Amino acid sequence: MSTAPVTPWYKQFWPWLLLGLLFTSITASSTLAVLAIRSADGMVQEDYYEHGRAINMILAKQQRAAELELAGDLRIDDQTGDITLDLAGDDRPERLILKLLFPTRDDRDQSFTLEHVRDGRYVGQAEERLAYRWYLQLQPDHDTPEWRLNGEATFPLDDTASLAPGGAG
Incomplete structure (x- = not known):
């Protein structure tokens, strides 16, 4: 039987490493979630229907120029x-x-x-x-x-x- 003293868990390396990884991933994902919510997505057009109609008008103008x-x-x-x-x-x-x-x-x-x-x-x-x-x-x-x-x-x-x-x- 071994009589080596057992150190408490909070004095060991491995639990702190695992908790550090967990807290780092929570912090990083929270930061990215806040950035995603606060920043606008510039590629999405809210008025896509009007934008599509404008494209059709432009194509009609180009077609008219070709006819002339x-x-x-x-x-x-x-x-x-x-x-x-x-x-x-x-x-x-x-x-x-x-x-x-x-x-x-x-x-x-x-x-x-x-x-x-x-x-x-x-x-x-x-x-x-x-x-x-x-x-x-x-x-x-x-x-x-x-x-x-x-x-x-x-x-x-x-x-x-x-x-x-x-x-x-």
Whole structure:
């Protein structure tokens, strides 16, 4: 028979290790639960029905542009900021709206009004030099435009950027 003294449980290593693991997992899971509840899920859209209808309207505008056989070639002079657009097709309104949409930050988006000068040529002016990649949207300056052209460009432009129904944007 052994006469070694038996130490109480709270003076041994293993119970404290197991309790430490248990309390660590409780603390970590509680922290993650609080973060999940308090932070908003930005990927979920509450107005998904309206968003879907807006997509259908955009597709209808692009279809209308295809029916009118619209296409455009855009040039922006890097030095002067002169915007020149040559629009081909059956609809040539007096004024167009050109939107430059930055892919990652909507606070950098820009909008320009282009005036019709002759034979499908439109001109406008950019206040500052453009750089980086942008999505392009072109539509008539009406309350409810019936068509829209899309494109994509990286500035400064070496040549022209093409605008067509569908595409980017």
